[in-house]
Amino acid sequence: MSSNPLANQLLDENKSFMEKPSFRWKVSVVALIAIFCLGLYALFLQITEGHLITGMRDHVVWGVYIVNFVFILGLSYAGALIAGIFHLGRVKWAIPMQRILKLITVFSLIIGPFYILLCLGRPDRIFDLFLYPRIQSPIIWDVIAIVTDLIFCIVYMYFTYIKDFALLRDNSERLNMSNWRKKFYRIFALGYKNTPKQEKLLNQALDILAAIIIPTTIIAYSLLAWLFGMNLKVGWHSSIFAPFFVLSAVYSGVALVILIMWIYRKSGKLENTFTDSHFTHLGFALMVLSLFYGYFYFSDYITDWYNMQKTYGSLWEKYLDLSQYGIAFYSSIFLITFLPAIVIGIPWFRSVKSIVFTSGAVLVGLWVARYLMIVPVLETPYLPIQDVRPDWVNYSATWIEWSLSLAGIALFILFFIFISKLAPIIPVSEMKEEQEEVKLDLSLKTDQA
Amino acid sequence: MMKTIFNNQIMQLVSPLILVGCILFSTAAPVNAQKKERTRLKAYYEKLPNNNKKISIILTQGKGKSISGVQNSEVIVSTVAADSTLELATLITDSQGETALYVEPDYSFPKNEEGYVVINVNYNGNDSLRASKRKIEFLDLNLEVSLNIIDSVKYVEVEAFELDNEGNKLPIEEIDVNMGVKRLYNTLFLEEAETDEEGIASMEFPDNIPGDSSGMITVVVKLDEHDDYGTITKTADIDWGTAVDYSIASNDRSLFGDSAPLWMIISVAVILFGAWFNFLLAVYKVYQIKKLAND
Numbered sequence: 228m229s230s231n232p233l234a235n236q237l238l239d240e241n242k243s244f245m246e247k248p249s250f251r252w253k254v255s256v257v258a259l260i261a262i263f264c265l266g267l268y269a270l271f272l273q274i275t276e277g278h279l280i281t282g283m284r285d286h287v288v289w290g291v292y293i294v295n296f297v298f299i300l301g302l303s304y305a306g307a308l309i310a311g312i313f314h315l316g317r318v319k320w321a322i323p324m325q326r327i328l329k330l331i332t333v334f335s336l337i338i339g340p341f342y343i344l345l346c347l348g349r350p351d352r353i354f355d356l357f358l359y360p361r362i363q364s365p366i367i368w369d370v371i372a373i374v375t376d377l378i379f380c381i382v383y384m385y386f387t388y389i390k391d392f393a394l395l396r397d398n399s400e401r402l403n404m405s406n407w408r409k410k411f412y413r414i415f416a417l418g419y420k421n422t423p424k425q426e427k428l429l430n431q432a433l434d435i436l437a438a439i440i441i442p443t444t445i446i447a448y449s450l451l452a453w454l455f456g457m458n459l460k461v462g463w464h465s466s467i468f469a470p471f472f473v474l475s476a477v478y479s480g481v482a483l484v485i486l487i488m489w490i491y492r493k494s495g496k497l498e499n500t501f502t503d504s505h506f507t508h509l510g511f512a513l514m515v516l517s518l519f520y521g522y523f524y525f526s527d528y529i530t531d532w533y534n535m536q537k538t539y540g541s542l543w544e545k546y547l548d549l550s551q552y553g554i555a556f557y558s559s560i561f562l563i564t565f566l567p568a569i570v571i572g573i574p575w576f577r578s579v580k581s582i583v584f585t586s587g588a589v590l591v592g593l594w595v596a597r598y599l600m601i602v603p604v605l606e607t608p609y610l611p612i613q614d615v616r617p618d619w620v621n622y623s624a625t626w627i628e629w630s631l632s633l634a635g636i637a638l639f640i641l642f643f644i645f646i647s648k649l650a651p652i653i654p655v656s657e658m659k660e661e662q663e664e665v666k667l668d669l670s671l672k673t674d675q676a
Numbered sequence: 677m678m679k680t681i682f683n684n685q686i687m688q689l690v691s692p693l694i695l696v697g698c699i700l701f702s703t704a705a706p707v708n709a710q711k712k713e714r715t716r717l718k719a720y721y722e723k724l725p726n727n728n729k730k731i732s733i734i735l736t737q738g739k740g741k742s743i744s745g746v747q748n749s750e751v752i753v754s755t756v757a758a759d760s761t762l763e764l765a766t767l768i769t770d771s772q773g774e775t776a777l778y779v780e781p782d783y784s785f786p787k788n789e790e791g792y793v794v795i796n797v798n799y800n801g802n803d804s805l806r807a808s809k810r811k812i813e814f815l816d817l818n819l820e821v822s823l824n825i826i827d828s829v830k831y832v833e834v835e836a837f838e839l840d841n842e843g844n845k846l847p848i849e850e851i852d853v854n855m856g857v858k859r860l861y862n863t864l865f866l867e868e869a870e871t872d873e874e875g876i877a878s879m880e881f882p883d884n885i886p887g888d889s890s891g892m893i894t895v896v897v898k899l900d901e902h903d904d905y906g907t908i909t910k911t912a913d914i915d916w917g918t919a920v921d922y923s924i925a926s927n928d929r930s931l932f933g934d935s936a937p938l939w940m941i942i943s944v945a946v947i948l949f950g951a952w953f954n955f956l957l958a959v960y961k962v963y964q965i966k967k968l969a970n971d
Contacts, residue, residue, distance in 0.1 A: 362936040362944055371948070379955055386962060417962065418969020425965045432958040439954045446947070616744050 237658060238398055241651040243495055245402065248648075256644060259637040266634020269627040270345070278348055280627050286612055287605040287622035289346060294597045295632055296342035298479070299639075300373070300451060301472070301593075303335030304444040305480020307380050308473075311437040311444075320508065323500045323653045327487050329384040331480065334642040336377045338635050345631060365454040372447035379443060383436040385415075389429060390656035392416040411649075448472050455600075461539040462604035465531075471523045478516040478563075479593045482586040485509050487643070489583040491652055500653050503579055510582040513589065514571040521564035542607040552603050555595050562592025712801065713737050715746060717810035719797045721906030723817075727781035731812075733797055735773045737805055745773020749799065753777050756794040757786035764795075784816075791815060791838075817848060817905040821897050821912050823881075830881035830916055834897050836871045847875025851899060855879045858894040858911070865898075887917020 248256075272280055283290045310328035313321040344350055360367045395404070396412035404412075419425055452472035455463045465471075485506060492501040531539055546556045570576045570585045602622050606612075612620050718734045731753060735746045747769055754763045767775040779785075785793040792813040801807035820835040832855050837845040849871050856865035866885075869877035887893040892915050899908040929935045 362940060363931050368944075371944075375948070375951060379951075382955070382959065386958070389962070389965075417966040419965055420969060422968070425968055428961045428965050428968075432961040435954050435958040435961070439951050439958075443951055617742070 235398065235401070237655045238394060238402070238651070241497075241500075241653060241655055242402060244648050244651055245404065245408075252644070256641065259641050259644070262637040263634045263641065266631045266637070269630035269634070273345070273627055273631075274350075280625060282622050282624045282628060283346070284619040284622070285615075286608065286620055287602060289601055289605060290622050291598070291624040291628040291632055292342040292345045294594065294601055295635060296339055296346075297451065297472075297601070298594050298597050299335045299339035299342070299635065301448065301476035301479050302483055303332050303339060303380075304376070304448040304473075305476040305478075305483075306330075306332035306335065307376070307383075307440050307444045308477060309480055309484070310383075311441040314433065314437040315441075320505065322657050324484055324488055324505065325657065326387065326652055326654050327484055327491075328480075329380070329387060330643065330646060331483060331487070332380045333377075333384050334639050336373070336380055337642075338638055340373055342631075342635065365450065365457050368450040369447075369454055372443070372450045376440075376443055376447045379436065379440055383433070383440055386429065386433055386436065387654060387657075388415070388650060389417055389419050390421070391650050391654060393419040393421065394656050395650065445473055448476050459609075460604055461536070461542050461607060461609070462600065465527055467523065467527050467530075471527065474516065474519055474523055475593060475596075478513070478520055479590060481509055481512050481516060482589040482593070485513070485583055485586040486590070489579070491647075495647075495652065497653070500658075506579045506582050507577070510567075510571045510577065510585070513582070513586065514567045517564050517567035517589070524560075524564070538607060538609050542603060545603045545607065546599065552599060556599055559592045559595040559599060562588045563596060566592075712804055712806045714739070715799060715801065715805050715808040717751070717797050717799055717808045719795065719810045719812045720901075721793075721795070721812055721814045723906065723908040725909050725911040729779040729781075729783075729785075731777040731779070731795055731797075733767065733769075733775050733777070733810075735769050735775075735799055735808075737773075745769065745771070746799075746805065747771045747773055749773075749802070749805075751775060752798045752800070754796045754798070755785055756788065756796065761796065762786065787816075788813075814906045815904045817851075817899070817902075817908060819853070819897060819899065819908050819910045821895065821910045823895065823912055823914050823916070830883070832879045832881050832895055832897065834869075834871070834877045834879075834910075836875045836877070836899070845875075847871075847873070849873045849875060851875075851877075851902070851905070853877050854898045854900060855881075856896045856898070857885055857917070858896055863896045863898070881916055883918075885917045886920045887915065889919055889921055889923075891915040891917045891919040893917035 281290065283292075306328045310325055310332065312318075313325060313328070344353065347353065356367065356370055360370075392412045393416040395402075396409070396416045399409045399412060419429070449469035449472065452469040456465055456468035458464060488501045488505060488509075491497050535543070545551045547553055566588055567585050570581050606621060715735060715737050718736075720732045722730045722732065724730055733751055733753070735749055735751060736743050737746050738744055749769045751767045751769060752763060753765050753767060754761045756762075764779075765777050767777060769775045785795075787793055792815055795812050795814075797810045797812075799805075799808050815838060818837055818839065820837075822833045822835070824831045824833060834853050834855070836848045836851045836853070838848060840846055851871045852868060853871065854865050855867050855869070856863045858864075864885075866882060867879040869879045871877045881895070885893060892913060895912045895914060895916070897910045897912075899905060901907050929937045931937065
């Protein structure tokens with residue numbers, strides 16, 4: 228493999244991961260660790276003093292934590308789903324972003340479930356879920372789905388690294404790598420030497436995993452949707468919830484990929500890898516998804532509106548009232564459904580920067596939409612809440628919850644920063660093969676000419 | 677010269693003002709610093725089915741939507757006997773600012789000249805909360821319930837009376853009493869009636885009220901928040917309900933039963949088996965890569 232000049236050239240172009248950490252890198256890492264430590268302190272306080280120091284109470288038992296859980300798991304499933312479809316569809320232009328998608332999947336799947344644990348008043352009873360499971364319970368479905376998906380996605384991500392590890396192992400002497408790197412690449416390359424038989428086996432393994440990860444993620448996120456939908460609550464009890472959740476997940480996943488690609492393009496000088504056309508392609512995907520989202524949202528609302536019950540009406544009053552959730556509601560609708568259509572749909576507005584900005588806005592809008600899906604619903608039960616303090620009826624997150632939310636984001640970025648030091652953020656071997664194919668095509672044409 | 681006169685005149689006018697200002701400021705400052713929040717006490721009298729008497733107390737602070745209970749605070753309950761005050765108990769409020777005093781049936785409260793029991797509830801305040809007090813007065817009314825069947829019709833008869841000093845019954849008329857049956861979470865009220873000049877109210881009991889497996893029900897008679905008598909509840913158990921079999925077949929496979937439906941178990945097993953089989957197949961293929969390298 229090392230004798231291949233194309234591979235060497237691509238590796239040389241993307242060897243920034245081996246460079247010594249810059250001052251800026253170190254400052255970023257320290258700042259992120261500090262945010263993470265603040266989260267750990269908040270966690271310590273929550274464990275020692277109980278949920279009383281959060282905004283969660285008897286009626287609104289779920290708050291920012293569950294919002295984060297749903298949102299982050301959506302990102303994860305989206306990463307796996309999009310990566311699987313791109314892989315099986317042999318979408319060549321999407322190869323550079325494949326690794327980012329898989330990393331989003333795994334890191335989100337590691338971080339997301341922690342937020343559900345933070346919601347538990349008695350986390351010491353978590354093992355009861357495994358000791359006394361009831362297969363009828365949507366919570367058990369979710370536990371099985373998350374655990375299965377996490378294992379599958381970690382293994383899938385690792386398999387996609389094997390070719391690159393082998394390439395790095397073979398170039399270790401030429402690139403003057405440290406001993407630990409040499410040892411690491413040697414072990415995890417699993418003796419891969421790019422022989423036709425080995426390549427066939429690896430491709431078969433990747434195809435199988437991609438094929439099972441697509442339905443697994445759809446089922447897993449649908450199960451999470453059913454966790455809400457099976458509740459006889461206004462705003463939740465809806466048959467459209469599962470496809471709506473999957474659509475939202477893909478939508479948020481595409482937005483996050485655009486954002487991460489742009490960060491790497493800016494910081495890693497990857498203009499030639501993550502080209503303008505990547506952003507345009509994904510930008511159009513974002514726009515189409517925004518229209519689908521609007522369609523689903525309207526369909527869900529109009530169905531309920533025709534038979535609006537009293538409690539459902541009071542929930543919608545909260546959404547539409549500017550003194551309650553109105554500002555958040557209208558903002559999220561604008562950011563999710565209208566902004567992408569305006570910015571990406573009208574050529575005058577369309578640029579890499581505007582697409583990246585829209586992606587960030589969509590992510591914020593989708594998080595707010597999840598918040599609106601959970602908190603106002605819990606504040607509007609069928610039986611009216613009476614004779615309790617107002618601060619028990621209306622949820623307001625405390626600094627503990629915000630700190631732990633920020634800690635999750637910090638950990639997500641830290642994971643990306645550290646994994647970027649292990650291997651190139653783009654699948655070099657896959658890209659090499661792509662370029663080889665292009666070269667072969669060209670040479671054939673030349674011969675014919 | 678003019679300057680001196682001006683200064684003197686000004687000073688003569690200003691000096692007392694400054695002095696008064698200083699005095700006002702020096703006294704006003706501590707008052708502002710010690711501004712206390714107002715508290716409010718509520719107290720209710722209730723006679724329970726076992727004839728225990730209960731004085732429920734709620735201590736709150738704030739006003740409007742920001743009202744909240746004052747927790748862990750001492751509340752003193754006393755009664756007025758002749759010209760003196762007899763302290764009954766010192767209670768501590770709970771997290772919602774609530775507390776209650778329970779009095780045994782054989783304890784008889786001292787009464788004033790009009791026959792009323794007078795209860796005073798006091799909260800002495802603290803550094804941040806003002807003191808507050810509440811007085812309630814009530815008469816000691818008794819309710820007796822008898823359950824009769826006349827010509828196959830079931831009747832709940834309630835007798836309302838006070839006792840004089842010799843223990844004789846004094847019937848109380850024009851008292852509205854409610855009759856109902858105890859359900860799982862609350863009382864289902866069925867009928868309301870007013871006591872006649874003999875202090876008796878009679879209400880017909882319906883035939884179609886579900887009871888337990890042997891038809892037992894608990895009849896509840898209640899006088900609710902009367903201005904003079906407070907709240908009085910009496911209960912009686914009798915087999916006037918229709919017998920209902922609540923037992924559930926334990927072997928039923930259902931969503932909410934002990935065992936899951938078979939289709940659900942099979943579906944989950946097939947999906948999990950299919951996914952894990954393929955996953956292990958993929959892992960085996962990668963294992964072969966390593967094996968090929970070793971060969």
